[in-house]
Amino acid sequence: MSDIPTIKEIAKRLNVSVSTVSRALNDHPxxxxxxxxxxxxxxKELNYEPNPKAIFFKQKKSFxxxxxxxxxxxxxxRKALVVLKT
Structure with missing residues (x-):
């Protein structure tokens, strides 16, 4: 098992699909x-945190x-970049 828990690991441990894990974590009805x-x-036990890069990739957005x-x-x-950064 890797250091950072993933949805795939949670799904494998509970013998459910990755989609089910994703929906459960997003409180799908x-x-x-x-x-x-x-x-x-x-x-919670594994200290799972969503990966923002993966979410942005899936949504096809990066901001x-x-x-x-x-x-x-x-x-x-240089001043223009400071304005863009904030």
């Missing part, structure tokens, strides 16, 4: 209470802006 509690308890600048040393561009 179609997952039974018993199953939902078992998944949430194991996730990252690429910037191409001619000169970073020029004051105008």
């Amino acid at each position: 179609r997952i039974g209470l018993k199953t939902k509690q078992a998944i949430q308890n194991l996730a 990252v802006i690429g910037v191409i600048l001619p000169l970073i040393s020029e004051d105008f561009f």
